[in-house]
Amino acid sequence: MKAGRPVSSNRFSALLVENVHPDADAALESYGPIDIERAGASPERGELKAALKGKSVLGIRSRTQIDADILDAAPDLLALGCFCIGTNQVDLAEAARRGIPVFNAPFANTRSVAELTLASIIMLMRRVPEKMFAIEQGGWLKTAEGCNEVRKKKLGIVGYGNIGAQLSVLASALGMHVYFYDVEPKLVHGNARPMDSLDALLAECDVVTLHVPSTPQTRNLMNATRIRSMKPGSILINQARGDLVDIDALAAALEDGHLAGAAVDVFPVEPSSKDERFTSPLQRQRNVILTPHIGGSTLEAQAAIGQDSAIKLAKYLYLGSTGHAVNFPQVEPGPIRPGCTRVAVPHKNAPGFLRRLNDAAERAGANVAAQFLQTDAEIGYALADLEGKLPDDFLERINALDGTIRARLLPTPSAG
Numbered sequence: 001m002k003a004g005r006p007v008s009s010n011r012f013s014a015l016l017v018e019n020v021h022p023d024a025d026a027a028l029e030s031y032g033p034i035d036i037e038r039a040g041a042s043p044e045r046g047e048l049k050a051a052l053k054g055k056s057v058l059g060i061r062s063r064t065q066i067d068a069d070i071l072d073a074a075p076d077l078l079a080l081g082c083f084c085i086g087t088n089q090v091d092l093a094e095a096a097r098r099g100i101p102v103f104n105a106p107f108a109n110t111r112s113v114a115e116l117t118l119a120s121i122i123m124l125m126r127r128v129p130e131k132m133f134a135i136e137q138g139g140w141l142k143t144a145e146g147c148n149e150v151r152k153k154k155l156g157i158v159g160y161g162n163i164g165a166q167l168s169v170l171a172s173a174l175g176m177h178v179y180f181y182d183v184e185p186k187l188v189h190g191n192a193r194p195m196d197s198l199d200a201l202l203a204e205c206d207v208v209t210l211h212v213p214s215t216p217q218t219r220n221l222m223n224a225t226r227i228r229s230m231k232p233g234s235i236l237i238n239q240a241r242g243d244l245v246d247i248d249a250l251a252a253a254l255e256d257g258h259l260a261g262a263a264v265d266v267f268p269v270e271p272s273s274k275d276e277r278f279t280s281p282l283q284r285q286r287n288v289i290l291t292p293h294i295g296g297s298t299l300e301a302q303a304a305i306g307q308d309s310a311i312k313l314a315k316y317l318y319l320g321s322t323g324h325a326v327n328f329p330q331v332e333p334g335p336i337r338p339g340c341t342r343v344a345v346p347h348k349n350a351p352g353f354l355r356r357l358n359d360a361a362e363r364a365g366a367n368v369a370a371q372f373l374q375t376d377a378e379i380g381y382a383l384a385d386l387e388g389k390l391p392d393d394f395l396e397r398i399n400a401l402d403g404t405i406r407a408r409l410l411p412t413p414s415a416g
């Protein structure tokens with residue numbers, strides 16, 4: 001494993017690939033200047049390595065794979081931004097060992113999913129998909145049979161996290177009675193009612209919607225037994241993860257009318273491109289809304305992802321903040337103390353590093369005006385605001401300390 005180069009440069013440069021949203025540019029510059037180079041698609045490995053020379057930041061989306069070999073070609077890389085939700089495409093541990101924090105935008109599409117869920121509830125309760133199917137075939141299903149307003153109906157939200165809580169607020173505004181079940185204690189929004197168990201929620205609600213992650217506990221959460229324990233004529237929505245629901249059991253419950261409808265955006269097996277054919281037993285059903293994993297796919301979410309990831313990167317470059325990094329100890333230090341120089345030191349987490357850093361500051365004649373430290377099992381991240389003129393070789397001294405991965409002096413804010 002090679003550590004990155006020590007850094008004292010005040011001029012940062014970024015490479016953004018995979019058509020990162022244009023709003024990222026202004027957000028990247030929100031704490032100070034940065035030269036930005038863009039590439040449209042995900043570059044081929046050789047091209048990426050060449051383009052990374054001298055770059056302090058790399059911004060990718062989900063297609064560009066980042067491993068040790070790529071990081072070897074980027075000795076100046078300070079931080080990596082995933083302009084998306086997931087970070088599986090990056091070897092996070094390898095980046096951390098080189099002192100490179102990785103940032104993403106986990107909540108930027110929350111609102112988009114909540115809106116799609118709400119729209120699905122209304123459409124299914126009015127049996128719109130079934131009527132659309134009939135009209136496409138030349139039919140005219142003009143009937144109120146089985147069609148309801150959502151007002152005063154009971155909505156059961158499974159997983160009251162970012163999306164679940166946002167949906168709770170929107171559904172309450174439409175007059176729905178909101179119930180939820182979560183494994184963690186949650187702040188209740190409005191008049192929503194927490195339920196003691198999933199089974200109690202399933203027995204109570206007219207619409208059940210899933211907003212939990214995929215974990216060993218949630219896989220096949222809605223199995224045949226649970227689907228059958230939902231109220232007759234109720235509706236199931238899964239816009240979370242494809243392995244939460246037994247799709248065959250759901251298809252059977254729709255087929256025999258136990259459930260009145262379903263909206264599904266995520267499937268156990270999804271085509272990897274638009275050229276691959278999609279098949280599911282749900283395609284035969286009439287009152288269903290099937291969508292190709294587009295819950296979070298809106299222009300607004302893309303813009304929010306561009307801004308969210310970029311601001312985290314800018315804060316790291318100019319303040320040393322690692323808040324919300326996915327692979328790094330989190331330090332949110334705020335502005336640099338006036339008249340101070342901030343030194344940022346990712347290091348191996350072993351006893352005595354802070355003492356060595358403070359001794360080095362003292363020998364350099366600097367007073368430690370503020371200090372921040374967080375560690376995880378392998379990595380420590382220390383920041384210090386130092387008062388007094390630092391010797392020219394200060395960075396070299398810090399890099400020579402036992403345990404330093406790479407030290408960096410942050411740009412000094414201009415006065416006024």
Ligand code: NAI
Pocket residue numbers: 106107109110113158159160161162163164181182183184211212213214215217218239240241265266293294295296297
């Ligand atoms: P979150 O992490 O904010 O909330 C998840 C909630 O589920 C947490 O409150 C957690 O305590 C709860 N939970 C975990 N295990 C549980 C269990 N066994 N029973 C009940 N509650 C449980 O996640 P967020 O951002 O709200 O996302 C929810 C889901 O939506 C995730 O699966 C995510 O992958 C998916 N998603 C889907 C998108 C799409 O395009 N369809 C886009 C964005 C997110």
